[in-house]
Amino acid sequence: MTVAAPLELKVRTAREVCEEPDPPDSDELLGPLIRRGQRTIPVGDTGEGKTTLVMQAIRAAVEGGELLGWRGTGDIRALVVDLEQGRRTVKRVLLEAGLKDSEAVDYVLVPDGLTLDSNDQHAAELERVIAAGGYAIVALDPYYKAHRGDSNDERAVVDLMRRLDGLRDRYGFGLILPAHPRKDSPGSTGPRRLTLSDVAGSGGLTRGAEIVVAIEKLAPGHARLRFLKDRDGDLPVGTVWNLLFTRGGGFRRDPKDSEPPRDIAAELLELGSDGEWRTLNEWRSARDEGGIGANDKTVKAALDNLVEEGVFEFEVGPAGRSRNARCWRSVTDSGPLSNPESVESLRNETGATDSLTQPLFREAVKAESVADAVTRPSQSTAVDARAREAAR
Secondary structure: OOOOOOOOOOOOOHHHHHHOOOOOHHHEEEOEOEEOOOEEEEEOOOOOOHHHHHHHHHHHHHHOOEEOOEEEOOOOOEEEEEOOOOHHHHHHHHHHOOOOOOOOEEEEEOOOOOOOOOOHHHHHHHHHHHHHHOOOEEEEEOHHHHOOOOOOOHHHHHHHHHHHHHHHHHHOOEEEOOEOEOOOOOOOOOOOOOOHHHEOOOOHHHHOOOEEEEEEEEEOOEEEEEEEEEOOOOOOOOOEEEEEEEOOOEEEEOHHHHOOOOOHHHHHHHHHHHOOOEEHHHHHOOHHHOOOOOOHHHHHHHHHHHHHOOOEEEEEOOOOOOOOOEEEEEOOOOOOOOOHHHHHHHHHHHOOOOHHHOHHHHHHHHHHHHHHHHHOOOOOHHHHHHHHHHHO
16 A cells, blocks of 8 residues: 655645636546546436446546537546446446447446455555556445445545545546435335435535536436536536436437427417417417417416416306306407306406406406396396496
8 A cells, every 4th residue: 555645734825825726627527527636426226327327427538428518538547446236237337338349448346345444455456456547537336335334334434535535636536436315205206306415324425525416217218417516616506407318328418408498478378369268278288289288287377377467368158168168368359258257267266356456357347247237237226337337
């Protein structure tokens, strides 16, 4: 094992620190995701694609390829220390990652794991391999099998990180440590939304990490990449990227992410320019069926907002539709509502509390009053007077 040089602390003023040049862009091995001297933690459940994503990233970095919009630096070497999988699985992983003929990626299989936190001989042997290989990237997959304690053993994890951080500082490689999340809560359904606190084991793993990302499988062929931590602020922490997956092609960005957000209200206004009454299902149906192609909740919320703004109107059982059909259309000058009894439904649908402050409600109340006077002339003089006043 290499003998460490005696400790010597260098004291500098804050001004001297700030005047030093920033690290060169060449520190980036794959955009801001993998950098020399930094620790990247990809976290994900078994079978969610964590190892696949790591191998794709390594291939892009060593070959100068592209992954998720980031360009690898190329002309570098990488080391993968696999602490879990058997030879057959490893061959499949390398084949799917397109690395079966690569001379730039070295692989070490140690399915029984290592005890780097406490075994000096294990630590010395790993350093020997790293020093001889001149690697820009080193991955230990999964990290928890690189120490002797269980995943929650704070002392073991801290000791492991200290040794690994010493290695990356001396040899300048980017360190990738794939991790698992804690077990999901009993009874939970649907895809998980991982957070930093969901990373299994001691917090010593993520405290010193520069980058932490989570891979979450949504359905076959669909996943999302969640950005949990970026010490330098170059990644969109708190957001997710939707991913598509194909065997042999790996992960790629979902093209829908690059599309501008839909303006549902504008689409409804355009479709409703014909002034036709439509039910919710007709508004939200697929485009080839005469709708805008969106889900019920989104369209209903947009219709309600348009009603509140006075540019759409709502009616139950309008002319030409069934008695109980709940319909919307753009506001027109075609006359009063054909079913005045739906005024109360309009109030309920929009949640409005003061009908006199909204033009649509005022028109609906006027129409209701006129209809009352015409169809029920025998009612009280007060109603008749109100109808005559409204008619003016």
